[in-house]
Amino acid sequence: MSSVLARFNRGTRGIATGWTLGQVLPLALLLTPNVAFAQQSGTGAVPGGGTSAVVKAPEPAPEAKQPVVVMPEIVHFENAPYPPEAEKAGVQGNVVLKLTIDKDGNVTAADVLEPAGNGFDEAAQAAALKFKFKPATKDGVPFAVKIKYSYAFTLKVVEAPPPPPPTHGEVDGRLFIAGTEAPLAGAEVVVVSPDGKEQRVTSDGSGVFKLPQLLPGKYKLKINAPGFDPFESEEEVVAGEAIDVKYRLAPVSEGLEITVKGERPPREVTRRTLERREISRIPGTSGDALRSLQSLPGVARPPGLAGLLIVRGSAPEGTAYFVDGSDVPLIYHFGGLSSVVPTELLDQIDFYPGNFSAKYGRKMGGVVDVQLRKPDTKCTADYGKPTDKTGCFHGMAQADLIDLRAMVQGPLPGKNWTFAAAGRYSWFDKWLKPVLESAGSSVTAAPVYSDYQLIAEHNVSDSRTSLRMFGSDDRFEVIITDPAAQDPAFGGSLRFGESFIRGQVVNEAKLSKSVDLNTMLSIGRDQIHFTLGQLKFDLDLHPIYWREELSAKVAKGVKLNAGLDFAMSPFKVLVRAPRPPRPGEPAPGPFASRPLLQSESSGFGFRPAWYVEAELQPLDRLRVVPGMRLDFARDSGHADFSPRINARYELIKGAGADPGAGVPFQRKTVLKGGAGVFDQPPEYQETDEVFGTPNIKSNRSVHYSIGVEQELTRHIELSVEGFYKDLTNQVARDPNALGGGYTYNNLGTGSVEGIETLLKFKPDERFFGWIAYTVSRSVRRDSPTSEEYLFQYDQTHNLIMLGSYRLGRGWEFGARFRIVSGPLDTPVVARPSLPAIYAADAGTYVPLQGKAFGSRLPLFHQLDLRVDKRWQFKAWALSAYLDVQNVYNHPAAESFVYNFDYSRRSYQTGIPIIPSIGLRGEL
């Protein structure tokens, strides 16, 4: 039935349905001998008889003059209505009737001889009674007859009239969360027609929405969902067509935009790049970008509040910090609570834990290169909805328990010029002092810091020029009113200040299709001031950094990079300190009141370096980067040559990373490895004529690493890397044979070995997180004949699990849990009977120490939680966060403290539970 009806209902546009009567074929049947059975067939408008009509012609009378009989002839056929039920059921039928026709041609009776049921009988009877016949005649005289009549009901396939042209179209849509296959339910879809009228629908649980009956034309679709960026699109509706559309909505974006340059082919074995959302949301870091580095594999936990980066078993001074290639002396403000460049000003942080490119040098550990962002001038409409327009201003202000900060950015007069300006000032010393006083501390001061950044940038299609000025200032002052017995002069005013400023020009120019020239020039000033009573240390430098790199694609799969990395600095240093004891000199007494030596010197530090590197891609999946670097250090008088090589091979080529592209996902497998020499010149004081030993050579480290990166799903990647560092020529100090003082040498050696594992869920619009586990061992030996010992910062196990989830409606919740081997300690041992011996002349006890760093404190573990809430208003946004470090207030042991004769000891514990609350407004 349905197929029949479908034939009627077929059409593409609003086809009117209808039905037609079956062609009825009247059939006169002769019912009795007296009744002329007639067969009629009709054509055209007169339905013809059916095949079942039987008409017998009268038999002619033998030889007698036969009468002429004319059978009745229908002159009016009455169409019987097709019984609805039968029509619905698609049933046809044939009813045989006996019709009694009088001599006037009227049907006086219609009897059913062969019923067909289904309502056909009644319908046929009723219709037949309305038939009108030309009466039967015998020799021209009408007479009554009875005839058989077959009334057939047939469903006629009638050619539907051509459908009217379609007048409407339709949009069938499906909404997803960007970057995933997850449907977006409950989103409001507003359709604005060409004449401006609006229609609203809501996506269902499968993210589906339908917009039927749309007149042809251009429609604007606006999609809004709480917690997601508004989306707009224009669709052309065509009459008679249904458009299938799929939209992916991104969660609400924040004022800060950081682009991940992950697509840059790596020049090193491992580069860990943190995305904006990861940077600003890791619990326990108060949103500080550079503190987030401490949650990466290969980075050891620093002691207490120390702002140190301890990378793959190297000393903190073995890691270099750059801001767009310019060395900075400090990456964290005092106490490690905050880094010197605020998160808002960052575009990206690249962290190289080892085996880094020849572009970087003078360090044995790792490299942190921070890139400042391009000023944001993109315009937004109401509720932060992005637009394509630029030339708008943005502002931000934030306050938390530690500091206050603000930022403004926007266009400058002059085509293609933009600017950003930011500043930050700490205020926690204001509330910390009463806390310390109430705790009875003799130190009731806290550091004060500030930092500032100013950027002006010019961007055109083939070049970028950025002018920057940034700097930082840290100060700490405390009055020591009660000096310790060990050093009676160790009292009075302690002042410590450090500041740096950089003026920097960065230029990236595309000289041709295959040649790039990148230039960085920075001039600055670094100042360090330290005073304690009469002791003084003043260092004033004017560092100049110049980097130039020419990159040229010389052939297919061959790119050469050549560059120079110059570091120069005129300096002045003033030291007023107790002269170090000379060999054989008797114990001069308590430190601080020894005869002072004032030494003033000035000079010019010069450390140029040249490097060349090739990025080779002999096969589509293989990338090899050999390089070499030559460094010279004027202060030590030594040159260092460092060859390096690293390689990446895509064992299984990945595909389908973007689910929206419709390409099936193929897990990528990458093998990687590298080896290289990394030299680090001695520290300034180690080669100083007065305080050190001139002419000692650079520390040397040879890195080896091998690893694999395996995509498990579109979002989950596992990375395992083994590393080994062979340390030679390490600067060590030897106590002088006659006691008192040290001599520096290059007899130290050591090694670091370990495995880093990172299981990462790549950030999508809901979640990011990772599990990082590092097992490592770092040892040193001060000379070939001395005993090997664990390095001070060795941490055998370091497990970090963290994640952050967007709950929707502007809420986000994150947690970080860490389990780390306890810090090392040099134990005091009671051998053979007491832990210390009394030095009567000084009046103090000298501890009897065991093996250097020979014992380990208990395991460290800590849970940090973070909650964020964002409100998006029409013209601005407000964010609030609560970041709680050490949620269950675990008193982590950081070191031992002893009483005066070392007979009792207790743990010095780390930070207690610290909640940090912040509020931030953005325009």
Added chain:
Amino acid sequence: MKTAGIMSKVGLLALGLLALGSAACGPQFDPSNEVKTLRVLGVKKDKPYAQPGDTVNLQLLWHDPKGRADADVQRAFIGGCVNPPGDLYYGCFAQYGQTGAPPAIGVGDTFQVTLPSDIISSRTDLELGQTRYGLYIVFFAVCAGKLDFVELDPKDAGSTGLPLRCLDDAGQPLGSEDFVVGYSSIYSFEGVSNENPSFTVDDAGRGQYLLAGQAVTADCVGNACQGAAAVEVDCDATPERCIKACADDGDPSCPAIDLKPAIEKKIEKDEVSSKLFRTTVTEQMWVNYYVDRGGISEVRLLNDTNSGWNERYRGQLRAPKDTGPMQVWSVIHDNRGGMEFSRVTLGVVK
């Protein structure tokens, strides 16, 4: 370029000070100058700098708050260590072993040593141009039990601990509360001497203190302080010697009272350092304060090599909560081994 390494070291020093001072996350031990266990407060030499062949007399100053009889507290000296390698005291252990002869041993509160006449000339490890000197080290031990030598375990070879222990009546080793070991160094420079610092005394040889500006006579000065009898304080008769008890021991809200011993402003020129640095260098001097109850400042600088005499060397005294006598010791040091002692007993009243 240069700053990163310097920054990390100097910055860590400053942060270390903050960490040391912050009481929020660290334990609180009793101050080192509250004498609550058997303690050695000083070893005085009559010739802190001696010449080759000189005889030097050493005097021990010790105190036992448990008041055990002298006979129950063994005191011993061990001499005979001359010019140990590296001038390190534990270099003496090997020396003792090498000579085969037992070191010189004395018992009691005093000891006498004679420096070898070749103590300077026998040194062969000094470089040309270095100041020539000799070093004699004397060890001492004070044990509220029985002193015993320890057979060193091979695994303790190279240990810097003195191979002595103190046993109780049951033969069990006693700890730091009842046993102290230490050492004192006697330097010998050709033609250079050093006098001990001294307290200002009256004609009768009595020292004096100013307690809240009031003059108070010391119990003793110098060697006489060892074994000096306890002094009864009559606060009715000598109210200037008495102070009011605090509400509680260590109560920081209890007002501090100035206590200042009269010390002679006798600053000697440090001949050795003056020659070394080619400028006049004076000796460093400081005073350590000790109490058996209540509290007092631990140390005050008397003479700074660079800034000179410090007249503000008074100790800040806080009374205990219980009434009764309170003993305060002042021990003056100089950085050339010189020392002097003094004691005063105060009364604590409600």
